Amino acid sequence: MPEPIKILIHGGAGTILPSAMTPELEIQYKNGLSQALTAGYNVLKDGGPSLLAVETAVKVLEDNPLFNAGKGSVFTHDKRHEMDASIMDGKTLKAGAVAGVTNIKNPVNLALKVMRESDNVLLTGEGAEKFAASHGVKQVESSYFYSEFRYQQLMAIIDTHKAQLDHNVKVAVGEDNKKFGTVGAVALDKDGNLAAATSTGGLTNKKFGRVGDSPIIGAGTYANNETCAVSATGQGETFIRYVVAYDISCLMAYKGLSLADACREVISKIDKADPECGGVIALDARGNFAFEFNTPGMYRGLMQQDENPECWIYR
């Protein structure tokens, strides 16, 4: 019987509509997702741990300018890039996270270093960058993150006092057009170990050192072999207040819900508070998986044994 190794990824959720997408761009997105899935899956296929698989997949997404994480990160109000990421190991419940880092090529890699090489879970800002410098994590100039497209996204709203929830094909036109750019992965390895990772550039035009759910263990990321691995994308504040990732785990552990039912219940709960606020990818230790979101679309994909990567954008 083949091992149930499996990886799921997401590249953000929101008002992603066919009418706003070109065929060429759709192919680019799907190619980006497929590359990340394949890279992560290859780790699993080679017998590697889920922790490395999710880090690998998220790094590929961080390196792709289409997604709002790493290289494709959006601009803050101060024309900077402040990135957040986290990773969690479902076997040990160890976790690492960084928030507000500005010069790290792959924030998810730094999060893994924090988990493995520090006594801490969450490092922030310049301090996290000092840790990176002393632990061999790749740092880059801020120009690495520059793109004219992202800059114009900022310019379009810099005077509006609105932080844009947006990451998408064109410059955002308003709040009707909510898109949450964040990337994430969950994986199950041959030893039955789960892991989850999430990385983001946050919100265009964000101010005041705002941090969302991506680096918060229990909100944007959670993994526990006994229940599930979850990575979220969406309106970070809602995901923090509803402790979304851990809520799914608790519904499984304490109420006996299946992974799919737990995901549906939690997304239904947050939908009442904040319609079209995002979604999750989730996986349990038996290989059951779920993509659950209350937005019209979520960039997402799955790869499992002896199959090609499968990617979807719309509902």
Added chain:
Amino acid sequence: MPEPIKILIHGGAGTILPSAMTPELEIQYKNGLSQALTAGYNVLKDGGPSLLAVETAVKVLEDNPLFNAGKGSVFTHDKRHEMDASIMDGKTLKAGAVAGVTNIKNPVNLALKVMRESDNVLLTGEGAEKFAASHGVKQVESSYFYSEFRYQQLMAIIDTHKAQLDHNVKVAVGEDNKKFGTVGAVALDKDGNLAAATSTGGLTNKKFGRVGDSPIIGAGTYANNETCAVSATGQGETFIRYVVAYDISCLMAYKGLSLADACREVISKIDKADPECGGVIALDARGNFAFEFNTPGMYRGLMQQDENPECWIYR
């Protein structure tokens, strides 16, 4: 029938032993706790909301140099003070938090401003300070936080590469002597609304922008009228990984446990992973309350209708 208004507070947990305490200092601690309880309780007695009661109580603890929060915050490795705080409203599930602020007299007040006057939950570092400056939150010079006692605590371990988990009567002597200085409050008002708040200076000699559980909704702080209000103190990394505050809520909501049983189960769970790692104060909407910790002591207190403040230090 009198309303079940009630407030609980803590001032940190750890290896607090009678042998290391003088009678004078014990009185000072208990007086500090009593002042905070009385201030918070008076808000409730005047018909005020639990949210304001917990903010008020925590502010009194932040202003007291005995406790590791606000004025009494410990030094980081860089001889700074980096403070974290959060607050949550059990009626609305709204929350506010700040991490890594250096010049805020009352971080819990800033957390409340974030909740009320921003679209965000968590603001960090200099960005959070800019928000404070533009929202009338009291800022102070770094000298405000200086104390010779705290400075000597840092000097004793600055070359050890250890972050000290410590906040106590004497300069820490090692890891056998774990003390987690953090302050927090949970309250129930006449309308049956719960609230929770937590504030800390973190770890002596902490580096790299380390942030613990205090500003993390679900880990160090959580409030929900349907279940409970919780404020935690302890080894922040463990409390983050186990999503301690929200775990208590989930055990009540999904498994039907009483508040006391839920607190016991969660502290028992983290005790297996990390002995003597801290504790929680918790309160439900019917006025049931719990102090649960796996350390020899926790500075803590309770005030309820027509009674004097009651305070305890040891188990």
